[in-house]
Amino acid sequence: xxxxxxxxxxxxxxxxxxxxxxxxxxxxxxxxxxxxxxxxxxxxxxxxxxxxxxxxxxxxxxxxxxxxxxxxxxxxxxxxxxxxxxxxxxxxxxxxxxxxxxxxxxxxxxxxxxxxxxxxxxxxxxxxxxxxxxxxxxxxxxxxxxxxxxxxxxxxxxxxxxxxxxxxxxxxxxxxxxxxxxxxxxxxxxxxxxxxxxxxxxxxxxxxxxxxxxxxxxxxxxxxxxxxxxxxxxxxxxxxxxxxxxxxxxxxxxxxxxxxxxxxxxxxxxxxxxxxxxxx
Amino acid sequence: xxxxxxxxxxxxxxxxxxxxxxxxxxxxxxxxxxxxxxxxxxxxxxxxxxxxxxxxxxxxxxxxxxxxxxxxxxxxxxxxxxxxxxxxxxxxxxxxxxxxxxxxxxxxxxxxxxxxxxxxxxxxxxxxxxxxxxxxxxxxxxxxxxxxxxxxxxxxxxxxxxxxxxxxxxxxxxxxxxxxxxxxxxxxxxxxxxxxxxxxxxxxxxxxxxxxxxxxxxxxxxxxxxxxxxxxxxxxxxxxxxxxxxxxxxxxxxxxxxxxxxxxxxxxxxxxxxxxxxxxxx
Numbered sequence: 001x002x003x004x005x006x007x008x009x010x011x012x013x014x015x016x017x018x019x020x021x022x023x024x025x026x027x028x029x030x031x032x033x034x035x036x037x038x039x040x041x042x043x044x045x046x047x048x049x050x051x052x053x054x055x056x057x058x059x060x061x062x063x064x065x066x067x068x069x070x071x072x073x074x075x076x077x078x079x080x081x082x083x084x085x086x087x088x089x090x091x092x093x094x095x096x097x098x099x100x101x102x103x104x105x106x107x108x109x110x111x112x113x114x115x116x117x118x119x120x121x122x123x124x125x126x127x128x129x130x131x132x133x134x135x136x137x138x139x140x141x142x143x144x145x146x147x148x149x150x151x152x153x154x155x156x157x158x159x160x161x162x163x164x165x166x167x168x169x170x171x172x173x174x175x176x177x178x179x180x181x182x183x184x185x186x187x188x189x190x191x192x193x194x195x196x197x198x199x200x201x202x203x204x205x206x207x208x209x210x211x212x213x214x215x216x217x218x219x220x221x222x223x224x225x226x227x228x229x230x231x232x233x234x235x236x237x238x239x240x241x242x243x244x245x246x247x248x249x250x251x252x253x254x255x256x257x258x259x260x261x262x263x264x265x266x267x268x269x270x271x272x273x274x275x276x277x278x279x280x
Numbered sequence: 281x282x283x284x285x286x287x288x289x290x291x292x293x294x295x296x297x298x299x300x301x302x303x304x305x306x307x308x309x310x311x312x313x314x315x316x317x318x319x320x321x322x323x324x325x326x327x328x329x330x331x332x333x334x335x336x337x338x339x340x341x342x343x344x345x346x347x348x349x350x351x352x353x354x355x356x357x358x359x360x361x362x363x364x365x366x367x368x369x370x371x372x373x374x375x376x377x378x379x380x381x382x383x384x385x386x387x388x389x390x391x392x393x394x395x396x397x398x399x400x401x402x403x404x405x406x407x408x409x410x411x412x413x414x415x416x417x418x419x420x421x422x423x424x425x426x427x428x429x430x431x432x433x434x435x436x437x438x439x440x441x442x443x444x445x446x447x448x449x450x451x452x453x454x455x456x457x458x459x460x461x462x463x464x465x466x467x468x469x470x471x472x473x474x475x476x477x478x479x480x481x482x483x484x485x486x487x488x489x490x491x492x493x494x495x496x497x498x499x500x501x502x503x504x505x506x507x508x509x510x511x512x513x514x515x516x517x518x519x520x521x522x523x524x525x526x527x528x529x530x531x532x533x534x535x536x537x538x539x540x541x542x543x544x545x546x547x548x549x550x551x552x553x554x555x556x557x558x559x560x561x562x
Contacts, residue, residue: 062405088407098398102329114321115408117314157402 013076015040015165015196016061020070022220023056030056032220033070038213040164043187043197045211047204052217054200055095058169061198062092074165091163095170097154101143105134105153108142109160116161128156132186148179155186166190168199172206177250178257184209318408322416329390330424336386340428344379345435348372351498352439359499365529368441372433373524374497377517378489379432380461383425384468385485387417391472392481410559414469421465422458429457444530452527456540460520463544464488466551473558497521516543 016038023031030053038044048054059065061072063083072079075089099108109128113121129135132152137145142153151171158166168187172180187197187210201207207214208228215225224231247255330336351359352368359367394400394413403413433441445453467484475481494508495501495517501509512518519540526533 064401064404084407087405090405092402092405094398094401096398098402100325100399101397102332103325107325107328111321111325112402112406115318115403115406117317 013040013073014038015042015075016044016198017073018057018061018070019072021057021060021067021072022069023053023060023065023067029220031060031067034217034220034222036215036222036225038196038198040196041191041194042212043191043199043210045207045214046198046200046217047202047207047214048200048217049202053220054202054217055169057217058092058094058167058198058200062090062167063087064092089163090165090167091158091161092167093154093158093169093171095173097150099142099145099150099153099157102141104139104141105129105145105149106138108153108157112157112160118161124160128160132156148175148182151175151179151183155183159190163195165196166198168197170200170202172201172203177253315409315412318412319415319419322403322412323419326390326416326420327423330386330420337424337428337431340383340386340424341379341431341435343382344375344432347378348375348432348436348439351375366440366442368436368439369443369528370525371498372436372441373521373528374492374495374517375436376429376432376457376524377460377492377497377520379428380425380457380464381485381488381491383428384421384461384464384488385482386424387421387465387468388472388475388481388484389478391417391469392475392478395473396478411556414555414559417469417472418462418465421468422461425461425465426454426458443528445528446530449527449530452533452537453524456520456523456527456537459541459544459548463548463551466548466555469555470551470558473555491515491517492521495521516540516547519543 014037016036018034018036021031021034022029034053034057036044046054046057056065060067061074061079063079063086066080074086077085077089079086100111103111106125106129109125110121113124118124126135129138132155134149134152134156137149142150145153155171171183171187175183184206187199190197191210191212197210199206199210211228213225213227214231215222217223224234348368348371351371391400391414394403400413404410467488471484472481492498495512495515497517501512501518504512516539519536520543522536523533523540525531526536
């Protein structure tokens with residue numbers, strides 16, 4: 001657990017407030033009345049299996065999709081009444097990297113900086129490149145980036161202009177362990193800086209690691225919500241068992257691959273060559 | 281375990297909305313200037329796409345040039361055009377329209393790729409006008425197609441195309457081709473927004489490329505059988521071709537230009553309306 005203790009004092013209105021949001025596609029009811037609040041400056045994890053409606057909910061809150069009923073306020077602005085103001089306050093990182101493959105990493109960042117009317121788009125792109133360890137790849141086309149680098153560029157683009165609220169829709173799906181740890185570090189740093197983060201994930205450990213509060217979305221509703229400790233109390237206390245501590249496979253993997261961290265995770269190791277004679 | 285990621289500090293509670301409330305008029309002017317700046321930035325982006333895939337410009341001009349060679353040097357000898365001038369002078373307006381019709385399919389292709397890749401969704405979740413994204417694609421198409429048209433005209437001049445058009449008539453030619461491009465590009469935008477696959481995104485352009493063949497572009501319509509001739513005389517390409525031909529020949533444009541403008545304006549309005557509806561929904 002790496003709960004960050006220093007958070008800005010809670011401001012009266014929640015950063016995100018969702019009431020009775022429902023959405024159907026034809027006869028399929030995806031969301032059947034979702035309610036929750038996210039306090040300013042906290043990390044809220046929406047946990048659910050594939051198809052639980054997490055992405056649908058995030059797209060509704062990001063003003064990309066209209067709900068059939070219910071209402072939601074983001075930064076105290078109703079999403080359907082004032083979508084433009086909501087878009088000014090949020091940033092969305094979807095499940096698939098939304099980067100322009102033809103442009104370089106730097107050009108992608110500058111594009112977003114200019115569209116957000118940030119003062120000094122060049123400087124802000126440079127700062128983002130440095131922060132996300134992409135300076136060396138800055139002038140390569142994003143289409144040539146590895147999966148982890150694309151995800152970092154994607155996140156960097158979402159953070160240009162320092163939006164106070166960030167939606168992260170399954171940010172680590174398909175990433176290798178190092179890239180995943182890198183994304184986690186970013187989320188922790190953002191939370192420490194006072195950004196409100198709504199995170200969807202299907203990985204239980206991700207919610208455990210990052211979230212102040214966790215909501216479980218199932219059958220179109222929030223079936224349980226609370227801090228990790230509160231959720232744990234839902235189950236009866238188990239008798240203590242003596243277990244010999246075993247390294248997890250992730251520990252082993254990271255130890256074998258090296259402590260290089262995200263920076264070295266991406267270029268393929270050049271000492272691996274096809275065995276001679278194994279192919280003709 | 282992972283490298284440190286320095287965090288850029290941000291004033292607490294900052295949302296960039298700390299500006300005082302300006303008067304509605306100032307706010308309106310600011311919205312417009314921001315929207316224009318956004319269109320400029322996004323147009324720069326898609327022009328870069330074109331500059332980095334020059335093959336798209338080449339493929340756009342190769343087909344019309346090949347058609348021009350085929351019609352002038354293979355079929356042209358057997359075609360009589362009454363006007364008595366050289367066949368390439370007769371043919372060029374139709375070739376230019378085919379150039380545009382095949383060129384606009386890249387707009388729907390690029391728009392579809394934007395939607396598929398997620399960057400379109402990113403733009404839509406940002407505080408920019410949704411129409412800015414579409415206008416950027418449209419302006420890019422306008423620039424790219426006018427370049428293609430200029431290349432084709434250059435080749436036609438080398439093949440013996442001659443015109444007595446005055447500077448005013450040339451302006452008319454450019455204006456009509458620009459309006460034609462604008463209209464077809466908005467149709468391409470509708471296709472790009474509605475398409476479910478890459479093939480679907482560009483398939484709409486085949487009938488548009490074919491339309492000039494059933495018009496006065498290559499042969500006079502009175503050489504066609506009754507129903508075909510009727511269709512050819514009443515479809516928009518004939519009016520546009522006749523207008524361009526009259527302008528190139530230094531002749532009065534007559535009614536053709538009004539019919540052409542009415543057609544293009546009507547189709548343009550319908551296409552823009554459909555595109556904006558799709559953009560709101562999609």
